[in-house]
Amino acid sequence: MNTEEFKANLDAIATECLAVRVRMLSRVVTKIYDEELRPLHLKASQMNILVAAAKMGVARPVALCELLHLDVSTLSRNVERMRQRGWLEVVPEAEDARAQPFRLTAEGRTLLQQAVPRWKEAQEKTRRMLGDGVVNLLGKTFKQLQRAKTAS
Template sequence: MTSDVQHKEADEVTGEITRNCLLTRTRQISRVLTAVYDQELRPFGINAPQFTLLVLVTELGPISRADLGRRNHHERSTLTRNLQPLIEQGWLAEGSPGDDGRIRPLSVTAEGKALLRNAAPAWSAAQAKARALLGEDGASAIMAIAKELPRRMS
């Protein structure tokens, strides 16, 4: 009998999580939107997370990997995995180590800037598709929430 009660309680908990978990829903939205941007950017040999990093380094660079990770809430392994192809393709360059011998700032190369210019229409198409999926209220809500996120310090 106890097992049946525990099973029912577990089902209630998982049902609640399935219906109302903010993390589950935001990750679902993220996967759908990533697929939209990936589809548009695919002809340029870059995916959505990589494109985002290229844009951020263009805006913030030269910037260290650690600062880039903090600014965009990336874990080190995820950041490294997404930066490596950008460096290998010659779209980003790592500078010489600084005085401490460790920090090698990232910067966008001429090839990276050309890619951004060439892929801008694809990004615009993906942006329009994403806005259509979310609706203007949904898109505005996401932008407002993102604006209020705390800056990651560690």
């Protein structure tokens, strides 16, 4: 590859790379939620897990990881941190001794309730920043990715 070609490729990567874009977007958006949730000592990533667990009732790690496209080892440690803080508890599972399903504790539920108004604020800020077009397309992509995962 000669210098000219290389420069052209660099330009293409710099201006078009989708990894750069989504990663930057993730940093920017995460920051908005983290700032809003900081008084509760809660992070956006942790709220994700609390909400999913609340919705599931009793959450099995593998199922939650497929839903969120999250590595099980990542979830394992995140859950452990939240368990130590008393937000989650592991529930005994008779049917499969390998499973370590978990659910919200009362404290976790209270925390989540306190987080709701702050989440709404962050959500609105982000919506304004991104605009409805991006928000709607992100929604479609999100559902598509979840289908893709469960279908495979």
